[in-house]
Amino acid sequence: MNGIDYDGFGPEKILQVYNPKAGMSGIVVIDNTALGPGKGGIRMTPTVSVNEVFQLARTMTWKNALAEIPFGGAKSGIIADPKQMTPKQKTEIVKAFAKALRAVSPDEYIAAPDINMAEHDMAIYAKANGSLLSATGKPLEMGGLPHELGSTGFGVFHATKVAANHINLDLKKATIGVEGFGNVGHFAVKFLEEFGARIVATSDSKGTIYNPKGLSFERLLRIKKETRTVINYGEGSQILPTQGIVNLPVDILVTAAIPDLVKAKDIDTIKAKLIVEGSNIPMKPQLEEFLHQKKILVVPDFVANAGGVISSYVEFIGGTEKQVFKMIQNKITRNTQKVLLESKKNAISPRKAALEIAKKRVHQKCDFCHVPELKKTKKK
Numbered sequence: 001m002n003g004i005d006y007d008g009f010g011p012e013k014i015l016q017v018y019n020p021k022a023g024m025s026g027i028v029v030i031d032n033t034a035l036g037p038g039k040g041g042i043r044m045t046p047t048v049s050v051n052e053v054f055q056l057a058r059t060m061t062w063k064n065a066l067a068e069i070p071f072g073g074a075k076s077g078i079i080a081d082p083k084q085m086t087p088k089q090k091t092e093i094v095k096a097f098a099k100a101l102r103a104v105s106p107d108e109y110i111a112a113p114d115i116n117m118a119e120h121d122m123a124i125y126a127k128a129n130g131s132l133l134s135a136t137g138k139p140l141e142m143g144g145l146p147h148e149l150g151s152t153g154f155g156v157f158h159a160t161k162v163a164a165n166h167i168n169l170d171l172k173k174a175t176i177g178v179e180g181f182g183n184v185g186h187f188a189v190k191f192l193e194e195f196g197a198r199i200v201a202t203s204d205s206k207g208t209i210y211n212p213k214g215l216s217f218e219r220l221l222r223i224k225k226e227t228r229t230v231i232n233y234g235e236g237s238q239i240l241p242t243q244g245i246v247n248l249p250v251d252i253l254v255t256a257a258i259p260d261l262v263k264a265k266d267i268d269t270i271k272a273k274l275i276v277e278g279s280n281i282p283m284k285p286q287l288e289e290f291l292h293q294k295k296i297l298v299v300p301d302f303v304a305n306a307g308g309v310i311s312s313y314v315e316f317i318g319g320t321e322k323q324v325f326k327m328i329q330n331k332i333t334r335n336t337q338k339v340l341l342e343s344k345k346n347a348i349s350p351r352k353a354a355l356e357i358a359k360k361r362v363h364q365k366c367d368f369c370h371v372p373e374l375k376k377t378k379k380k
Contacts (some may be wrong), residue, residue, distance in 0.1 A: 008371035022096035028076040031057035034366035038074025041114030048077035062358040063302035069313040074109045082116045098128035106134040113137040136312035145315040153187025155307020155332040156278035162336040163299050177201035177250040180257025184278050193217045208245040211237040255282035277301035292349035300351040
């Protein structure tokens with residue numbers, strides 16, 4: 001079905017829902033609920049597909065397992081272009097989607113913001129669904145923990161810190177490029193700069209800004225707000241194409257925006273010693289294997305960018321901002337260390353090491369999974 005390879009973990013359910021009156025066409029993939037209800041955001045794009053949603057749902061299965069939170073993996077998509085509709089039309093589509101998923105949300109699926117979906121959309125979703133537990137990333141007045149906290153970027157910072165130490169790289173002396181200056185990237189820049197690291201490049205859809213002397217977070221924030229792009233930074237900085245950030249002479253590259261950023265043609269020209277995947281699927285897994293062979297350390301996406309789902313869990317249980325940052329620091333630090341140590345110990349890539357850990361955690365709790373090569377341990 002839809003080109004998806006079903007395996008011993010899932011997916012459990014693929015639902016396609018429609019509401020012709022509202023103009024809503026949506027998809028939800030519930031990949032695996034062994035650890036808890038499937039958790040994953042809603043993205044709204046004109047090209048979102050069943051296969052794309054499945055790949056993201058599977059990533060959420062591993063991400064939640066690795067973060068050791070009681071959520072399974074899921075994801076959803078609404079096939080629509082928000083740039084071609086009024087706010088009222090978008091509201092009606094989100095309402096129709098939430099109502100269509102009442103049979104599975106929140107018992108089997110818990111939503112969150114993703115591409116073109118924000119906290120006010122989660123408020124609409126939760127109200128139309130009829131349960132505040134059906135979505136996280138809601139406004140503060142609805143018990144939400146706002147994305148302005150920078151939870152994902154905070155986690156990416158801690159993954160970077162651990163990984164740099166793992167390869168004996170002094171983070172305060174390293175040069176860093178952060179791809180993307182959106183919700184994840186700009187917070188990664190903020191927390192890295194506060195630690196004392198030097199950011200020399202960042203990018204957005206208009207291009208890349210590069211300055212070997214370093215970039216100021218506050219200036220980047222102001223320029224982005226005033227001109228809607230970081231490339232107007234000035235101060236002798238060099239402007240390059242958006243893709244140009246991949247091959248810059250930096251010690252660390254943090255990806256924080258688009259999927260498939262790193263292409264096969266980039267493998268031999270990447271100069272970074274460390275790549276931290278703050279974005280989802282910034283390169284194909286086989287490219288990570290090539291980089292591993294070239295002694296370039298890659299921290300996988302579902303390890304590095306789990307701060308968002310950890311924040312979602314704290315919101316789900318009614319926790320506080322203070323709890324969010326403490327839990328993200330503890331979990332991301334511990335799990336990044338575990339993955340990198342397993343990778344070194346078994347001479348495998350960090351992605352393979354992380355997948356083995358995540359699969360074992362899911363399999364131990366899964367009554368319906370069938371993965372012969374994994375021995376299931378008895379539940380205590």
